[in-house]
Each structure stands twice: as structure tokens, then as C-alpha cells.
Amino acid sequence: MARxxxxxxxxxxxxxxxxxxKGKRCGTDKCSFNRRSYAPGQHGQRxxxxxxxxxxxxxxxxxxxxxxxxxxxxxKYFHESARAKGVTGExxxxxxxxxxxxxxxxxxxxxxxPQARQIVRYGHVTVNGRKVDIPSFLVHKEDSIQIKCKxxxxxxxxxxxEITQERIKPSWMGIDAANLKAEIKNLPAxxxxxxxxxxxxxxxxxxK
Numbered sequence: 001m002a003r004x005x006x007x008x009x010x011x012x013x014x015x016x017x018x019x020x021x022k023g024k025r026c027g028t029d030k031c032s033f034n035r036r037s038y039a040p041g042q043h044g045q046r047x048x049x050x051x052x053x054x055x056x057x058x059x060x061x062x063x064x065x066x067x068x069x070x071x072x073x074x075x076k077y078f079h080e081s082a083r084a085k086g087v088t089g090e091x092x093x094x095x096x097x098x099x100x101x102x103x104x105x106x107x108x109x110x111x112x113x114p115q116a117r118q119i120v121r122y123g124h125v126t127v128n129g130r131k132v133d134i135p136s137f138l139v140h141k142e143d144s145i146q147i148k149c150k151x152x153x154x155x156x157x158x159x160x161x162e163i164t165q166e167r168i169k170p171s172w173m174g175i176d177a178a179n180l181k182a183e184i185k186n187l188p189a190x191x192x193x194x195x196x197x198x199x200x201x202x203x204x205x206x207x208k
Contacts, residue, residue: 056205059198066195067096068113073136078206089199090190097188100125100145101135106194107175107182108164109147109157119157124149139184147180154180168194 050058064074081092096102101117104125110116116135119125123133126146139145147157161177169175172186 053205056201059201060205063093063096063197063199063202066197067099067102068117068135069096075206078202082206089203092202093190093193093197093199094188095138097193098138098140099135100127100132100137100139103139103145103173103182103184104147106170107145107173108161108167108169108177109180109182111160111163115160119147119149119153124153141184141187143184145182145184170194 060074064071069077077095078088078092081088081095084091097106101113101120104110104116104119105113110119120135120137121133123131124147125132126148127137127139128144131148147154149157157180158177170188170192172184172188172192174183174185176182
């Protein structure tokens with residue numbers, strides 16, 4: 001499957017907000033967004049008026065990049081959300097939050113989404129006792145997630161937990177840091193999405 005392999009900091013600058021794509025580095029003075037918060041490229045510092053369509057597009061691109069999803073898969077999530085009962089935008093964000101790679105990131109077992117995805121891909125994660133190596137796997141209420149790996153990776157994950165201990169942990173999951181386990185207590189609510197997102201703009205974009 002295709003994926004973005006360019007500089008992560010360039011994405012944050014393009015979207016005009018810090019998306020924490022590089023983990024620990026994003027909290028230091030080395031963060032490119034702190035030094036150059038304007039858009040990349042030779043015309044990045046120009047002030048341009050953005051149309052309504054441009055605002056909708058930028059919001060969609062921002063959410064895609066936060067969760068590391070490409071267009072085809074993101075559109076699939078939207079159509080599934082539109083068919084479900086409830087508010088489309090909120091259901092869309094809930095589905096993205098339930099992705100297994102995102103769950104590993106939210107627990108603090110990983111410091112960035114690419115690292116969380118790698119942990120899942122390499123088969124170090126079990127869901128209800130069964131190994132799952134698909135980052136897009138959607139967790140459900142009462143699912144039990146556990147990291148099972150060798151001592152070297154255990155040390156890395158425990159170091160990650162120390163780095164991320166100041167992050168606000170989501171209330172919709174219970175985290176057992178000592179045993180590298182997490183349990184999904186409830187499905188994530190809209191106010192538990194840790195990013196400023198205007199999902200209605202995304203709904204308007206796809207509804208045209």
C-alpha cells in the first residue's frame with residue numbers, strides 16, 4: 001500500500017498546527033514547526049485568502065495526516081459513517097480513534113503513530129489473546145489489548161511510557177502499564193478526541 005515517506009515536520013507546517021508526528025522531538029526546541037510555523041515552499045510566507053472549499057480540504061487533509069490514512073481508506077470510513085445511525089462527523093472520528101495503531105499511541109506504548117504502526121505490523125500486539133498485525137483493525141468495547149514482545153522492545157515501551165506519562169490518557173480505556181495491557185471500557189466520545197477538529201467541514205466537503 002502506498003504511504004507518505006517525506007519529512008513529517010513539513011506536514012505540520014502545511015496544516016498550520018502541530019500534529020505530533022515525530023513523537024518526542026515535537027516537544028523539544030528542535031521541532032521545525034516551532035521555528036518555522038508558516039507553510040513550506042518559497043511562497044509559504046505569503047498571506048492568501050482561503051475559499052470555503054479550501055478550508056474544507058485543509059481540514060480533511062489534517063485529519064487524514066493525524067491518523068495516517070490515505071484518501072481511499074479515508075473515503076471508505078466516511079461512507080461507513082454516513083450509513084451509520086448518528087452524527088456522521090462524530091462517528092467518523094470515533095472510527096479513526098478506534099484504529100489499533102491509534103489505540104497503541106493513545107495508551108503511551110508508542111511515542112508516535114509510525115512507531116505504533118510498526119509495533120502492530122511486527123506482530124507484537126494481541127487483541128483478546130489473538131495476534132493482530134493490521135494497524136487499521138477497529139477495536140470494540142470490552143476488547144483487551146496486550147503487548148507481547150522480547151525484553152529489548154519491552155524496555156523501549158517502558159521508556160515510552162515515561163516519556164508520555166504527562167499526556168492525558170483517554171478515559172475510554174483502562175491502562176495497565178506494568179503488564180503492558182489496555183482494556184477498551186467504552187467507545188470514544190467526541191469530546192475525547194485530543195485534537196481541534198472541525199469535522200462538519202469534512203462532511204460538507206464529501207456531501208457536495
